[in-house]
Amino acid sequence: MALLNAVHHIAIISSDYQRAKQFYTEVLGLTIIQEFYRAERQSYKLDLAVNGQYQIELFSFPDPPRRPSRPEATGLRHLAFAVTDIDEAVADLRAKGVEPEPIRIDELTGKRFTFFADPDGLPLELYSL
Structure with a gap:
């Protein structure tokens, strides 16, 4: 019996929230489900849908550290x-x-x-x- 049913969502932290929001909604065409500002964390959380299905959480945090991506770094x-x-x-x-x-x-x-x-x-x- 499989314990996992599906991928529920993917979380992405952006260095520039407004630029990332514009990219994921206007360039890629994802649909905004809901958006929150969490004052205690100085952070936005934007829930996005791909083809009508909730799948991506876009976050902002003050000064997030850069994550190595290329060449083939560990992680996502x-x-x-x-x-x-x-x-x-x-x-x-x-x-x-x-x-x-x-x-x-x-x-x-x-x-x-x-x-x-x-x-x-x-x-x-x-x-x-």
Whole structure:
């Protein structure tokens, strides 16, 4: 019997909350579920939905430390979003000023994918369904 049912959410801490909020909502098109300011922590918490499903918590904290990302640092490697049409998704990102890496082919699945970064350099991936 499996103990885990699904991934409930992913939490991201941004260095610039307003810039990250704009990126995740206006560039990536995630929907705001709710937003809180927690005065005792000097922190925003923004709950976001991907395709109508709650999945990402975006946080701000005063002066968060930088996390090494590349080359292949320990920890979360990247966050991947499934897309139906990767060419359309790449064109949409480019139109919004985001330049993804060249599209590659997953040698195990034959599916197409590409990487890009959020405003803090967090590696994000588009993966073809």
